[in-house]
Amino acid sequence: MRHQIYLAILLPLLGFLFNGLLGRKIKNEKIVGAIGSGAIGLAFLVVLVSFFETVALPAEQRALIVPLFSWLKVGLLEINIGYQVDQLSLVMAMVVTGIGFVIHIYSIGYMHGDKGFWRFFTYLNLFIFAMMNLILADNFVLLFLGWEGVGLCSYLLIGFWYDRKFEKSTTSDAAKKAFVVNRIGDFGFLIGMFFIYLNFNSLNFTEVFSRAGVLSGIPESTFNIIALCLFIGATGKSAQIPLFVWLPDAMAGPTPVSALIHAATMVTAGVYMVARCSILFASAPLALTVVAVIGLATAFFAATIGLVQNDIKKVLAYSTVSQLGYMFLALGMGAFTAGIFHVVTHAFFKALLFLGAGSVIHGMHEEQNIQHYGGLKKYMPVTQRTFLIAAIAIAGIPPFAGFFSKDEILWKAFSHGGFFFWFIGAVTAMFTAFYMFRLYILTFEGKPRFDSAHVHPHESPKLMTIPLMILAVLSIVGGFIGLPHVLAGEHGNLLENWLEPVFKVADARLLRSAESSGSLEVLFMVLSVCIAAVSIYFARRVYLNKPAIADKAAGTFSGLYRTLLNKYYVDEAYDAAVVTPILKTSRTVLWKFTDVKIIDGLVNSTASLFTGLGERMRKLQTGVAQFYAVLMIAGIALALFWLISIIN
């Protein structure tokens, strides 16, 4: 199956084509849903079989390139369509197809009765197709194709309910915002690609990375520029400062979309890309520091915003931004394995949180404000239990999945970055536990705060709860793939052993080795568990027993509270500093003057020149056959004359 990995890409494409072409005619939700989910399920099987085949091989034979065909040759540049099956891409592919499959199943229940049911599955399959291209690509061009493809799908799915209102505007506006902000990142990525081609004469991963692997006179500054350009791309796709503003608005899409695209998979594309280019980043110390600082800052600021939001999906959105920040913090520390580890565990529990939120929204008739929930425990037991599991996992209580990955990141932050990095990270972890349990308690515990005469919450159907249970199991056990050395011994970290060949060169350049940590690491571990536990306890006390404390705190620190509630006014600042000036110059200088006067003037006069020419030249076509013959004769005579003049 390893050599047929393209099947895992082809199947979603076939599902997309089938539902896209026939979905509107079929109308039967069962068939559309079965085809859509089945395609992803089969793709997951293909990846799974490939994974086990790869495991069976000795480590040095595991990486494999499956070339398909050459798309275009232009001089030295040859663009191939080929896929790379290695340890890193397999891990990502399993997460994408596995969680994708579960979310597809969930969507059959969630989207039941929607008039765009077939459209939803069409887009979702297209997304998986694009995402698999991104992950499995063996060159930058194909990766970029997937990168743009997931961006397109994200746009289509955020604006899926294009006729609905979202906050102050419409879902289409949210979709456009996501698209435009991502374009800024993509621009950086493209520039990065150009620089790579300029310096390495290739866009193939194997060639670029092997040329970068041997120090061949390319100065560090070049690496810094390349890595920073690529990182700009990553900040767009993975919602980091300064381009994170689109992700909270992306919650306008249906909740399964938020779970799949805006939590578990697409937003981690930036992390994957940086990890894939680990050698480029490892050779660029400045860029690596920037990655770490941006990651840390994003993690912290997003977590503080998450503390006060009242929309269930908004809290989760900021939490996603914050967790993505953790991943970049890990990458910036040169701990690529830790970053990927957190991608995996985060995919489990964040998908679960979103799907749980979807289940709540479903049961509460589209209500999303957590202040209007409360006491849902007795109405939705499955949702409540699974949500609690996910909340514990993200808060970092052992032995749930999030604990191990987050702790590894914090430990790396301390050992490679120093106390400051660890401290901010730990404070962020404290906030995380707090806002997550605030969310959990306000939703499920306490007394109902909704009008129980009109609103009758109910548990979701099996199609939706079974996916929740699957993800809950994964959120509990998912962390065991990356046990720390202190607990599991020198070679006990499965994920680290597995990914070691991929990051070997980068690790060597950073002079990192799998060092043993000893008692200090245990101390930090205990410390972070304590932080999380205390935080949860506080959340419980405040929101379950004495809700007044929260209001009082908001009153006392009203300035801070409003700043957080309004997300540090970043949207407003961007509006004032970027959007409005651009709109104004566009309107006055670019549109009314440059475009209308200069460009349109030029274009229109050129166009009228040619149409005028056309009008005149068509008169040659008289319709008289004799005239046509005369013209032919004239042509032949001229040609003969020309030839004879050459011969002589």
Place this chain on the structure above:
Amino acid sequence: MIPVQDLFASAPLLIIGGSILIALILEMVFDSQSSIVAWFSGSALLFTAYWSLYHLYDRGFAFNNMISISGRTQLLFFIVNFAAAVVVMFSMDYIKKIQTNYGEFYILLLSAVLGMMLIAAARDMVIVFIGLEQMSICFYVLAGFRRKNIKSNESAIKYFLLGSFATGFIVYGMALLYGASQTFSIPEYLAHVETLKSNPIFLLGSLLFVIGFTFKIAAVPFHMWVPDVYQGAPTNVTAFMSTAGKVSGFAALITFLSPFIDYSARTTGSAKFFMPFLATLSVLSMLYGAIVALSQSDVKRMLAYSSIAHAGYMLIGLSALSYEGVDGVLFYLVAYTLMNLGAFGIISILETQDEKMLKIEDFAGLSSRSPLLAAFLAVFLFALAGLPPFAGFFGKYFVFVSAVENGMTWLAIVGVISSVISVYFYLRIIVLMYFSKGENTEVVSVPKSALLGVFVVFIMFVIMSAFPQKFEGIIHTIGLLTY
């Protein structure tokens, strides 16, 4: 005694030849409303197309080197048979719609295909001529197939008059060629190219011969028949003429010019004449086709001018007189055949009994009347305009590259300018289809066979667009087999 291997080698020709005879009998035996002839011809064409594809890499000559089955021949067999098979699918309902449901339509179609295949296989001028006449006479009749329609008759007569005129030059050219070389065999020309290329009589003959075929491919200034004939002929016939007909014209040109390609043209003085000559025709065709198409209001007429422009782009590849150029032309021919077939096929579906729906403004709001057809048409038009990632773009790309590599960058620049101009009239239809509302809101009824035809073309086209380098590789490989 004819050797068996010669018979086997020429199997595609024999299959089509035999099919014509069987179709004649079927047409006599069965009732005139029966579609048995259509089914039979369609299957024969598809079978032959498959046969040639299967034997794509065969090599060899037959009948005393008069025909060749090597390399390009099989590819050209495939294109014309495939195109004809698709045209059969378009025609089954179309000729009923225009009330000319006569079985001889398919027989004429098969005969035309036989002529085209003879041209493609010929390595002897006499065979080229027989094929040309066989094809042209069928076309004259087919163009006037709507016998009670005055425009169709006009187009047939004009085509016949001017076509015979062009044939006259071809024959005269052949006479001169024979006079200069005492042979009609193209391999012989190749063998003696060093002496022939400085023979003025031979060059004069060559020029007349080439001009005769530039008439068939509709290059300016020998294009005058094209708009009138394409517009007047039944749409399915136009689809066939504008694709397979053009393929055959290029096939003859490539075959005849092959002695001049590459090694000889570089060194010789006078034979070099063909490079600037073809380049001039190319420039005239591209610009004239693109500019005049701007001011057309009839779709078929617009596509006629567009086909003139496309002949110009393909002439770029030919005028380079290099192997890469010829490969580019062949790639372009396949892509062009597919996109033009698709576009004309859709027009033939939309056309009403009384020849309505042929004005460009009739396409307004088509996307709501028939989303599927509108989407297909949009793809074909984008491709004709040469926008990536469709095969039309790669066709242009390959011929432009060959021009640049052979020191004719200016020609590629003219090509790009003309492409830019032509984008306007293709996109105009797309804009109308999607962004304006038409008065006509009735849903289009789409006959199944024609839709299948469009679909088959579309699939082929998508595959070609996805794997351009692979196709180019195949064409290059079989090009090497040709010599």
